[in-house]
Amino acid sequence: xxxxxxxxxxxxxxxxxxxxxxxxxxxxxxxxxxxxxxxxxxxxxxxxxxxxxxxxxxxxxxxxxxxxxxxxxxxxxxxxxxxxxxxxxxxxxxxxxxxxxxxxxxxxxxxxxxxxxxxxxxxxxxxxxxxxxxxxxxxxxxxxxxxxxxxxxxxxxxxxxxxxxxxxxxxxxxxxxxxxxxxxxxxxxxxxxxxxxxxxxxxxxxxxxxxxxxxxxxxxxxxxxxxxxxxxxxxxxxxxxxxxxxxxxxxxxxxxxxxxxxxxxxxxxxxxxxxxxxxxxxxxxxxxxxxxxxxxxxxxxxxxxxxxxx
Amino acid sequence: xxxxxxxxxxxxxxxxxxxxxxxxxxxxxxxxxxxxxxxxxxxxxxxxxxxxxxxxxxxxxxxxxxxxxxxxxxxxxxxxxxxxxxxxxxxxxxxxxxxxxxxxxxxxxxxxxxxxxxxxxxxxxxxxxxxxxxxxxxxxxxxxxxxxxxxxxxxxxxxxxxxxxxxxxxxxxxxxxxxxxxxxxxxxxxxxxxxxxxxxxxxxxxxxxxxxxxxxxxxxxxxxxxxxxxxxxxxxxxxxxxxxxxxxxxxxxxxxxxxxxxxxxxxxxxxxxxxxxxxxxxxxxxxxxxxxxxxxxxxxxxxxxxxxxx
Numbered sequence: 032x033x034x035x036x037x038x039x040x041x042x043x044x045x046x047x048x049x050x051x052x053x054x055x056x057x058x059x060x061x062x063x064x065x066x067x068x069x070x071x072x073x074x075x076x077x078x079x080x081x082x083x084x085x086x087x088x089x090x091x092x093x094x095x096x097x098x099x100x101x102x103x104x105x106x107x108x109x110x111x112x113x114x115x116x117x118x119x120x121x122x123x124x125x126x127x128x129x130x131x132x133x134x135x136x137x138x139x140x141x142x143x144x145x146x147x148x149x150x151x152x153x154x155x156x157x158x159x160x161x162x163x164x165x166x167x168x169x170x171x172x173x174x175x176x177x178x179x180x181x182x183x184x185x186x187x188x189x190x191x192x193x194x195x196x197x198x199x200x201x202x203x204x205x206x207x208x209x210x211x212x213x214x215x216x217x218x219x220x221x222x223x224x225x226x227x228x229x230x231x232x233x234x235x236x237x238x239x240x241x242x243x244x245x246x247x248x249x250x251x252x253x254x255x256x257x258x259x260x261x262x263x264x265x266x267x268x269x270x271x272x273x274x275x276x277x278x279x280x281x282x283x284x285x286x287x288x289x290x291x292x293x294x295x296x297x298x299x300x301x302x303x304x305x306x307x308x309x310x311x312x313x314x315x316x317x318x319x320x321x322x323x324x325x326x327x328x329x330x331x332x333x334x335x336x337x338x339x340x341x
Numbered sequence: 342x343x344x345x346x347x348x349x350x351x352x353x354x355x356x357x358x359x360x361x362x363x364x365x366x367x368x369x370x371x372x373x374x375x376x377x378x379x380x381x382x383x384x385x386x387x388x389x390x391x392x393x394x395x396x397x398x399x400x401x402x403x404x405x406x407x408x409x410x411x412x413x414x415x416x417x418x419x420x421x422x423x424x425x426x427x428x429x430x431x432x433x434x435x436x437x438x439x440x441x442x443x444x445x446x447x448x449x450x451x452x453x454x455x456x457x458x459x460x461x462x463x464x465x466x467x468x469x470x471x472x473x474x475x476x477x478x479x480x481x482x483x484x485x486x487x488x489x490x491x492x493x494x495x496x497x498x499x500x501x502x503x504x505x506x507x508x509x510x511x512x513x514x515x516x517x518x519x520x521x522x523x524x525x526x527x528x529x530x531x532x533x534x535x536x537x538x539x540x541x542x543x544x545x546x547x548x549x550x551x552x553x554x555x556x557x558x559x560x561x562x563x564x565x566x567x568x569x570x571x572x573x574x575x576x577x578x579x580x581x582x583x584x585x586x587x588x589x590x591x592x593x594x595x596x597x598x599x600x601x602x603x604x605x606x607x608x609x610x611x612x613x614x615x616x617x618x619x620x621x622x623x624x625x626x627x628x629x630x631x632x633x634x635x636x637x638x639x640x641x642x643x644x645x646x647x648x649x650x651x
Contacts, residue, residue: 157562160639161626167639177559216551216559224541224563230603231537232622234529234596241526247628249487249526252467253534253570255635258626260563265619272607272615283604286544287597293540294593297582305582309575312542316471316568318557325565329470329477331641 035196038063041098043091043113045069045078046264047159048130049104050168053083055201058170068094078165091116100126100197103141107131108270111140123148126190130156132217132267134181134210136274142183150190154180155213156203157221163264174202175323181210218278222271223286226279228260229268345506348373351408353401353423355379355388356574357469358440359414360478363393365511368480378404388475401426410436410507413451417441418580421450433458436500440466442527442577444491444520446584452493460500464490465523466513467531473574484512485633491520528588532581533596536589538570539578 040062042049049067056062067084068091069075079087088094095101095117103113110131121127127149131137134153145151158176160167178198182191195205208216235246235254246254272279296304320327350372352359359377366372377394378401379385389397398404405411405427413423420441431437437459441447444463455461468486470477488508492501505515518526545556545564556564582589606614629635636642 157559159562162639176561179559212550216555217562219545219548219551220556220559220564221562223544224567226603227537227541227600228563228566229619229622230600231534231596232625233603233618234533234592234599236621236625237599238529238595240522241529243625243628245526246530247625247632247634249467249489249530250629250632251486251634252469252527252531253538254530255626255629256538256566256570257534258622258629258635259641260566261619261622262626263619265616265623268619269612269615273610273612276607276610279607280604282544283600283607285548286541287600287604289544289547290537290540290593290597293536293543294590294597297586297589297593300583300586302579302583305579306575308543309539309571309573309578311546312539312568312571313575315542315546315553315557316565316572318553319560319565319568322557322560324557324561325568326643329472331569331643333636333641 034060035193035200036061036063037099037197039066039098039100040064041066041068041094041101042084042104043068043094043101043117044104045074045083045165046104047163047167047172048156049102050078050081050083050165051158051170051172052102052104052130052168052201053078054168054170055173057083059200061197061200062100066094066098074165081165083165092120095122095125096120097122098125100194101128103127103129103131106266106270107133107137107274110137111144114141114144118144118146121146121149124150126150126152126194128152128154128194130154132221132271133275134213138181138183138210150187152180152182152186152191152194153210154178154194154198155217156198158203159263161259161262163267171202173198176203177206178203179206179208179213181208181213214275214278218275218282222275222279223282225260225263225268226272226283227286228257231257232261344370345503345510346371346373347409347507349376349408349410350374351376351378351404351411352394352414353378353404353411353427354414355384355393355475356414357473357477357482358466359412360388360391360393360475361468361480361482362412362414362478362511363388364478364480365483367393369510371507371510372410376404376408384475391475393475402430405432405435406430407432408435410504411438413437413439413441416576416580417443417447417584420447421454424451424454428454428456431456431459434460436460436462436504438462438464438504440464442531442581443585444523448491448493448520460497462490462492462496462501462504463520464488464504464508465527466508468513469573471569471572473577481512483508486513487516488513489516489518489523491518491523524585524588528585528592532585532589533592535570535573535578536582536593537596538567541567542571
């Protein structure tokens with residue numbers, strides 16, 4: 032099987048995802064040349080210092096000229112603007128994709144702007160860390176992680192196959208999904224957890240009877256597990272909230288109902304109901320470990336690392 | 342400084358904490374002999390197979406005879422019963438302590454049962470993993486972790502110093518706190534996070550539009566961080582809820598208010614409020630890492646581990 036290869040790949044945005052793409056594309060030799068575009072001159076300079084691409088520009092419209100593959104990696108609220116900027120310069124037959132965490136909104140923003148002569152195939156690599164920016168990326172970010180493509184009904188089969196092969200060459204496992212279903216699945220597996228994490232860290236910071244230094248000092252008893260998600264990129268997450276509103280509100284509603292019921296069990300001392308919930312949830316983690324999506328070392332394997340350090 | 346040493350230590354309960362204590366006591370040579378007691382004959386047999394102690398019994402009352410230090414490591418709801426069982430056989434001047442996650446309730450249950458001739462000093466090592474039972478323990482569990490002692494006003498200074506030295510010899514850093522303040526601090530850093538984690542995993546399991554296999558498959562995008570806490574021991578956590586009810590309900594109330602406000606910001610598209618919250622919470626994690634309570638490797642250092650496996 033011949034390896035997937037594009038003459039020219041344009042990466043719009045060079046944060047955690049964009050810069051990781053640049054690194055894996057280079058490592059795997061997936062492009063003749065890589066153009067990197069970002070609107071911040073400072074970030075662009077850093078990308079150049081890191082040697083992430085072959086050419087660099089702050090003009091998105093410039094970057095896409097002659098590109099065979101364009102990947103937009105910006106906060107989802109900026110997708111429409113980027114589509115407007117690049118639309119006029121796209122090469123006929125180019126594949127245009129993105130990495131946004133919400134899909135219906137990205138499609139609504141980008142599709143009307145893009146010419147029919149290009150293949151627009153939205154995508155979302157389920158990969159990330161709590162760090163952001165071009166320095167945070169690494170070539171292995173996508174290894175064994177899922178990438179969900181949400182092709183539109185009239186998608187070109189050859190272009191879809193090519194984009195699929197690209198993500199597989201980056202190390203991903205590729206799935207396809209309806210955009211609406213994607214947004215619902217991600218609302219539960221990603222958006223709700225992030226919001227809950229942000230919320231609990233916010234609640235803890237606000238307490239007056241317990242000091243912030245106590246929260247930090249004793250965080251290992253549970254709290255710190257939430258702080259990883261709660262230190263994710265604020266701009267990205269603001270945009271996710273604003274662009275997957277309905278699914279997120281639905282999940283928050285369900286979560287709150289369940290929490291009210293749990294609260295009631297505690298107030299009325301219903302030990303059986305508590306025991307039942309706490310038992311049921313145990314099985315889910317076992318499933319995640321068995322699916323190879325988690326390490327089974329106790330405490331995320333942190334214990335050893337921290338003890339060593341101390 | 343001479344090393345702390347007890348002629349005979351009785352461990353009541355041999356789960357994650359009790360069995361880790363047995364291991365570290367043996368490794369550090371802190372006792373002439375270790376008696377292990379647990380009401381389950383099966384668990385006791387396992388403890389014996391693992392060689393955790395010097396003698397074994399299912400009778401708590403038997404275990405404490407002649408012991409200089411007794412450590413009760415059972416779900417907090419059983420503290421009162423254990424105190425009743427051991428009270429008559431305790432040696433004059435023995436130190437009696439525990440490891441329970443709630444302190445006011447444990448004091449209320451145990452203190453009235455215990456004779457004035459012993460030194461009752463409640464304690465709580467902030468150490469644990471999501472695994473339970475005698476096989477889950479390990480000697481390094483307490484290394485560099487906090488142990489909070491909540492001595493009563495009339496505590497004997499020499500006994501307190503001895504118990505402090507014991508925990509330090511186990512690797513812990515020891516703090517003292519008022520029992521009520523302990524319960525409030527733990528409600529926010531430990532009890533609330535666990536309940537929120539149990540709740541979100543419960544909510545996700547109940548969804549009918551998103552299947553459980555999808556939740557598991559795509560869990561790496563955030564959800565799985567919660568599943569570690571949500572796979573903790575159900576009996577222990579049921580008892581924590583029932584025994585620190587007021588502080589937990591107070592924290593759940595605050596969390597719910599904050600969540601309702603976050604929900605409102607999303608519904609009304611208040612991007613500035615979202616951005617402000619998501620920025621504020623970032624600093625907390627930095628504080629935890631700087632305090633040496635967390636590893637700063639991205640994704641808990643999991644990325645590398647899982648990639649290697651796959």
